[in-house]
């Protein structure tokens with residue numbers, strides 16, 4: 001599963017190096033991620049953190065935000081996009097939902113594999129991202145958009161003839177294993193913003209998962225404020241998750257973390273993570289297999 005051709009592997013390595021230097025890739029239609037040629041620099045772009053339940057309570061989706069409001073600090077990271085959805089297919093021009101203004105045609109032109117299921121209080125989106133030219137597998141995303149609660153939650157899988165494989169657990173939420181692709185307080189994306197932008201962010205998140213799988217380290221900035229979680233997950237050659245920019249974990253917090261009261265830190269992190277193992281709900285995995293009747297969004301977003 002992890003055999004890449006040389007060209008694809010080189011691209012993945014280059015994007016990983018750019019991310020470590022705060023340079024974000026561009027995303028093309030179909031969720032193909034490519035190195036940036038323009039070297040866009042950002043200090044906080046693309047930080048991932050694990051949103052334990054405590055953080056979800058303050059997630060931006062709870063806020064009554066819209067694109068029109070914006071914030072001066074916005075766009076700390078939204079990926080550059082090539083192939084803007086201008087050549088929209090005429091077959092789908094309606095908005096998905098009266099509570100969400102983005103048109104289906106905008107999304108389907110950026111992510112042609114899109115399927116949508118409306119239901120009371122929201123809708124489900126299925127999309128695929130190719131990640132890299134020459135990659136023999138695609139990532140499938142299942143995204144629940146609760147227009148009632150103004151919350152979005154998404155899961156990622158590799159799908160094949162023999163079944164589905166969940167992508168995680170790093171940078172997923174406790175306990176449901178949903179994608180954690182940005183730090184809410186950075187205002188990277190808020191409910192009401194473009195779903196294409198959100199899917200682009202997810203595509204880059206999946207590419208970072210692939211980098212972790214192939215090369216063994218998570219590329220780019222990450223937000224991991226909890227000591228015990230840093231000890232468990234961050235590799236020496238990854239950027240530290242404490243918020244100090246540009247330092248590897250080995251050269252930043254690792255020594256202090258190991259000298260801390262590990263029992264106390266373990267209990268603190270256990271309480272935060274609900275003493276749970278991250279994994280997707282069974283209904284989500286089942287729906288990814290056959291994609292016939294989606295479960296009720298209200299079961300997962302309450």
Ligand SMILES: [Zn+2]
Pocket residue numbers: 240241242243244249252253254
């Ligand atoms: Zn640190």
